[in-house]
Amino acid sequence: MALLILGHPNIGESIANKAIIEEIQKANPNIEIRNLAILYPDFKIDIAKEQEALLRHDLIVFQYPLYWYNMPAILKQWFDVVFTHQFAYGSKGDKLKDKKLLASVTVGSLEREYRTFGKHNFRINDFFKNVEQTAYFAQMTFLDPLFFHGTSAVDGFTASEIERRASSYAKDLISFIERVELSSVVQ
Amino acid sequence: MALLILGHPNIGESIANKAIIEEIQKANPNIEIRNLAILYPDFKIDIAKEQEALLRHDLIVFQYPLYWYNMPAILKQWFDVVFTHQFAYGSKGDKLKDKKLLASVTVGSLEREYRTFGKHNFRINDFFKNVEQTAYFAQMTFLDPLFFHGTSAVDGFTASEIERRASSYAKDLISFIERVELSSVVQ
Numbered sequence: 001m002a003l004l005i006l007g008h009p010n011i012g013e014s015i016a017n018k019a020i021i022e023e024i025q026k027a028n029p030n031i032e033i034r035n036l037a038i039l040y041p042d043f044k045i046d047i048a049k050e051q052e053a054l055l056r057h058d059l060i061v062f063q064y065p066l067y068w069y070n071m072p073a074i075l076k077q078w079f080d081v082v083f084t085h086q087f088a089y090g091s092k093g094d095k096l097k098d099k100k101l102l103a104s105v106t107v108g109s110l111e112r113e114y115r116t117f118g119k120h121n122f123r124i125n126d127f128f129k130n131v132e133q134t135a136y137f138a139q140m141t142f143l144d145p146l147f148f149h150g151t152s153a154v155d156g157f158t159a160s161e162i163e164r165r166a167s168s169y170a171k172d173l174i175s176f177i178e179r180v181e182l183s184s185v186v187q
Numbered sequence: 188m189a190l191l192i193l194g195h196p197n198i199g200e201s202i203a204n205k206a207i208i209e210e211i212q213k214a215n216p217n218i219e220i221r222n223l224a225i226l227y228p229d230f231k232i233d234i235a236k237e238q239e240a241l242l243r244h245d246l247i248v249f250q251y252p253l254y255w256y257n258m259p260a261i262l263k264q265w266f267d268v269v270f271t272h273q274f275a276y277g278s279k280g281d282k283l284k285d286k287k288l289l290a291s292v293t294v295g296s297l298e299r300e301y302r303t304f305g306k307h308n309f310r311i312n313d314f315f316k317n318v319e320q321t322a323y324f325a326q327m328t329f330l331d332p333l334f335f336h337g338t339s340a341v342d343g344f345t346a347s348e349i350e351r352r353a354s355s356y357a358k359d360l361i362s363f364i365e366r367v368e369l370s371s372v373v374q
Binding site: 074 | 196229230254255256257258259260261263264266267270307308309313314316317320321323324
């Protein structure tokens with residue numbers, strides 16, 4: 001099944017990501033979840049362990065909140081140290097070849113605020129070119145990111161509303177993961 | 188003068204960023220340099236100190252190497268924790284208003300490889316939308332990034348060639364910083 005790399009720096013303070021992870025753990029315990037901030041509170045990532053986890057799976061899901069239009073630092077550190085030369089790229093660096101990369105991202109603002117003349121000026125996908133090209137450079141298949149918009153109290157959502165919508169989003173995410181896995185087997 | 192936030196995780200192992208910083212220290216000691224990886228080897232950034240440094244300057248330069256089409260994790264952590272609510276954004280979060288943000292980035296590959304059908308598929312500026320929109324959200328003025336391309340031995344550059352070109356790049360960067368500072372005074 002899939003590997004899910006959780007890039008939230010503090011899941012205890014999260015509403016949306018916490019609800020998503022709990023739904024996944026309940027619905028499909030075959031999905032391997034690695035909570036980076038719990039595993040590596042000091043940012044000292046065990047490269048060999050992370051690479052072994054990647055080798056076990058064909059679909060790699062990155063679950064994280066959007067911070068400053070980008071991934072949180074703990075997840076960036078993971079890419080910086082785990083995607084090494086001759087593992088992810090280089091003349092012999094084909095260990096991730098044809099594996100699928102999916103970003104599943106929680107976003108504070110609503111989707112309609114990500115547009116020209118909107119609060120955030122750009123389309124949300126414009127902020128994912130670095131993730132997309134990272135996948136290509138590692139010879140991975142880039143799947144279009146999935147977004148869970150509206151995690152901010154500023155937009156009037158209560159915690160229980162966010163939890164309920166996040167659980168529903170997680171169900172769709174699990175279905176998507178299972179369909180991707182099934183299509184890989186059928187191929 | 189300007190504040191320069193150095194986001195290289197290990198300047199001791201750097202060629203280009205090291206040469207750039209050394210040239211700046213020699214040519215203009217008024218530029219305040221903060222080496223994040225030396226100040227915060229454990230990623231535990233002193234938020235108050237970093238915010239005070241920002242308040243001292245009108246031009247904020249980010250000097251870093253491009254890692255996976257993005258900033259290194261130590262610099263992302265800096266944004267994640269220093270650009271707080273009611274400092275960088277929010278109803279009273281105007282402390283960075285009208286300050287200028289400049290990214291100065293070293294890039295392994297040559298510029299011609301950043302294009303459609305090139306090795307990296309996208310134009311280099313396509314990877315900077317998150318930095319650009321971060322500036323806008325903090326009410327800062329975004330200056331077009333400056334790039335130092337060709338830091339990779341793969342492209343046949345020797346260390347001394349990279350050092351020489353990096354010193355030359357640093358001179359241009361210093362001139363640019365001084366012109367920006369001068370134009371602020373004239374306004």
